Amino acid sequence: MNKVSIMSRKTIKVDYLARVEGEGAFKIVVRDGVVRSAELNIFEPPRFFEALLRGRSCEEAPDINARICGICPVAYQMSTVHAIENAIGISVGQALRELRRLIYCGEWIESHALHVYMLHAPDFLGFDGVVDMARKHGEQVRRGLALKKAGNQLIALIGGREIHPINVRVGGFYRTPQRRELLQLRDTLKQALEHALNTVRWVASFEFPDRERDYTLVALRHPGEYPFNEGRIVSNKGLDIPVSHYEKHFAESHVERSTALHSRLRGGQSYLVGPLARYSLNFDRLSPLAQQAARDAGLGPTCSNPYRSIVVRAVEVVYACDEALRIIDSYVEPDPAAVPVQTRASRGYAATEAPRGLLYHSYQLDEDGTISKASIVPPTSQNQASIEEDLVSFVGCYLDLDDIALQHRCEQTVRNYDPCISCATHFLRLDIDRA
């Protein structure tokens, strides 16, 4: 329940429950009708895991890191294995590479479907949440559930289970699926592709606030494909670096007022990772079907309106279904399931494209493969500064709303980024100082 005290300083507190891993706190200071400052704090579970990994074998890391997130465990596993393989100097063959792309397709499908249907669409249609929305849009909600189920099935088949997959290892997989097993999912994925195309048409019909900012967009870019696991880190402002140079260009700093680390470019600028960045920097790498779906939805080759991120996510679901079918149709079972692993004292780096954006990992290994240092920078922490700037920039248009309505607008704005907190219907502890 929200409580509002009518004083010169208004405080809106949302009671949330103990198992909620994240704590969202947002404070706005308004003077003379202008937003003077905004502070946003989101809890980051990966920080705990950086400490947990020290002293563990690098071969345990994929299973440990899968538990960082229940919705994007594959992303954490992929960044983990690629960084460790970079450290010890091994590369998996093309067949294993394709299988890794395939499991990532599953995660994009289920994560984006969850966000679009269960978390974000209700905002645009004026519903309090997905249950409320399902009363009027039951068919659409069923479509979202079917999409999520398809993504989960793909992850379960390749990863061993939907949540915290157990089949991913340094060097490949413990077991690779047979071609006939993948073909059994083909019809489900073809249906999922139809659902995805209908999703794009549906969300494209929403009304979107006309809000754009001059973002620095950052994503992977690969010479031949829409990026999942490989590529250079690029931006729309001229950055083009190997992943190993990430820490030379991006810096984390501890913000005194919060427990979070904020990530910025070394010049101090905020930046944005995630679907908008990926799409705007890699439109030409989307499949023709996904490109056409984007055009039909009224998107150009770039997008800087964060409220339209829901449309971009839907386009990425089309791509993921299309790419999954391509990989299945050309699948050759990798043999062996994993390449040999020989550890050495080394440091490795990797960045992969989690559904929410660039996920950077770096590991320092001892001679025997023990992790002596780990660095995990999730997309949500990279976006925090940008989210704050969005709130400062956009909230000013809504100050005439009462605090409850204003809180809803703030939550909708934060949900554009699909951060690791947005699933709670009312997740923000909002403190507005309107003195």
Place this chain on the structure above:
Amino acid sequence: MQRRQTCHVLIGLGNPDRGDDGVGPRVVESLQGQLPQCVHIEKLAGEMTVLFNWLERADAVILVDACRSGALAGSIRRFDVVAAPLPSDAFAISTHGVGINETLELLRVLGNLPPICIVYAIEATCFDAGAALSEPVAAAVPVVATAVQSEFECLQANMERFDA
């Protein structure tokens, strides 16, 4: 006409690596081999589509989960979800998904709620990573297990009377 096989399901929800959040799976473990053969037993993390899939094809479901409502730690409450929704302030939702409340209400709105749907909620006190069940919650496990066993035996008896 061949009678469709009845589907009774016991689901323990929660993360066994997060203190009292593991009470659901613990209750389920304690009932392995103790329930009528027609009962499917699952331990689930709570991911909504997996839960959805089990519930939409079940005839009777009993879910066991931790909750936080401010009651005394280890308190046990039984909810008949068909009769009324779960209290919204008692069941935590994960930061990254749709929780048990919303899953059950979605099923209801979409017309897929099982004809019998019971939730046993155990008041939790600690969700620390790596922690064991707290003492009061651990004490509640056999009590809930006995109640759940009794419910399924009753359902089994009713089913056999119907078939007779």
